[in-house]
Amino acid sequence: MSIETSATIGRFGPFGGRYVPETLVPALLELEEAYTAARADPAFGKQVAQVLKEFVGRETPLTPAHRLTAAWGGAQVWLKREDLAHTGAHKINNTIGQVLLALRMGKKRIIAETGAGQHGVATATACALFGLPCEVYMGALDVERQALNVFRMRALGATVRPVELGSKTLKDAMNEAMRTWVSQVQDTHYVIGSAAGPHPYPTIVRDFQAIIGQEVRKQSQALFGQLPDAIIACVGGGSNAIGVLHPFVGDKQVRLVGVEAGGHGLHTKQHGASLTLGTEGVLHGSRSLVLQDEHGQIQEAHSISAGLDYPGVGPELAFLVKTGRMEIRTATDDEALQAFYEVSRSEGILPALETSHAFARGAELARELGKGKHLVINCSGRGDKDVATIAARGIPAAITGNKS
């Protein structure tokens, strides 16, 4: 027997791969094989599609944002409404797919990591739906910041395990979930929540999230008779971004734009901008762009939004950015907050703080494109989970104006 080399496997240019303890390799090979078979099986595709329709509520609308369009004075703005998917974010697209895959593989239990809690809720939901026990690892700091989602997971029957190590955020939760998986790998499936991690996860998550972009393709043709001129999405680990963007990678006329967490500003080191400022490295099993010091130690990321507070990013996005196919920008905490209020007040939609980062770059992009063009913003999730964080800062006077 010869062991395949990295050149052929799970790679996006130099990025991707499978940098994990040997204990996990057989499980990843098994997962890859099971997924390849499932993907080729029309019955599996039908089953996923049916649950997405009947339970998740797909397809989600592509909503014209009339007042933002008018206010920004440029391209016509459209919102892809992942906030209307069950549980309130795009994360459910992936967890339904992966839990069905785990059932197909005969796995008895599910573990997951979560940052904002959105992926944890989506995993707990899929597990409740299919009757599998579920354990969610979550940084202790995030447990505090996202109390509502912690309650939701528990109500859904999942066990939430606070992680007290390191920065007590998403990256530490992912470390702990991987360590747990190493010791329970025979009967447990690990549902990774973003298009990151070792091969085959970036591919699996991208495929399950690509439903977003596939719908946008169909809907934009139906609503305005052409493909969008640009699509913009926020980037944490990258799952909503790759999901909405991937079906357009071959359409060179469509600008693909990602927005990362600028945190307190790119000069402060307190940000989550791994595509913008990261360097090549290995984190959580894949080679990608990561925030690290010169010694290869991973830096703590910062963002007001727990879902963007991650020092790594999925390998396929790193590849799209490196090759110039995708543009990357950042929005600071303050800009995201401002966008949160702007969207809430002009469209009647409270966007998630993650999503607010995408909106924060919307105005300039709409103007760059100009009138008569079409801009799609991926509304990755709703802001209900964030209202406590946002309210704690008080509504800025500049926004309330003379209203109260």
Place this chain on the structure above:
Amino acid sequence: MSGEIAAAFAKAKARGEGALVAYAMAGDPDLPRSVDVFAAMVEGGADILEIGVAFSDPIADGPVIQEASERALKAGASLKRVLNEVVPEVRKRCPETPLVVMTYINVVMAMGEEKYAKLAREKGISGTILPDLPPEESSGIRATFDAAGLDLIPLCAPTTPPARAEAIARDARGFVYCVSVAGVTGMRSELPVDLSSRLELVRKASPVPITAGFGISTAEQARTIGAHADGVVVGSALVRAAHADGPAAARQLCAEIKRGLKR
């Protein structure tokens, strides 16, 4: 191939003993005091030293080594400082003992694989263990290490199917590190029952010595496993002993485990 590792196993065998590969974290609690721990472990009978270089996100490690990594990083134990400040001191105090570095791939990548291989060899390192670098990802780095005369020591896990384990063993440099339990590093009260047959399978295929590690903390466990391997690796138990009671405690634990390895 470095040659030093094979010689150390042969020496232990000639004395009628299994070899003890003893792990400690460089820079825990600080750089100079970790040198004392390494030296004490050799006094206690360690045949090969495994020098841990801390990584911020050690996914293959349990709580004892995670906490040691955090202490070492606080003390400034970068790979560069470990090679330049810790390794030469250990070399001076234990001139006969082969030294092996254990760290994660990102730490080596950040320095540059070639630069690392050259510097490590220059400082007297014989081999390197990278627990997050399975064979699929290691062909390039292994060629680089081979060229520098540095052994890339492979790992084999309880979940590794027999054919794959044999392939890993056949291609091994230095020694084969057989992970005894499906899990992260750390002490275990019980080791899996099928461990001995797995070790024998790897031993048959391997041109180099084989060791078992992860979970071993007592002379009794060392004796059981020592019957089916050329040596054992002890990590968390030594890290914990040194952290709680200093170098002397690590020396004593090494001596105890060595007693278990007498044939």
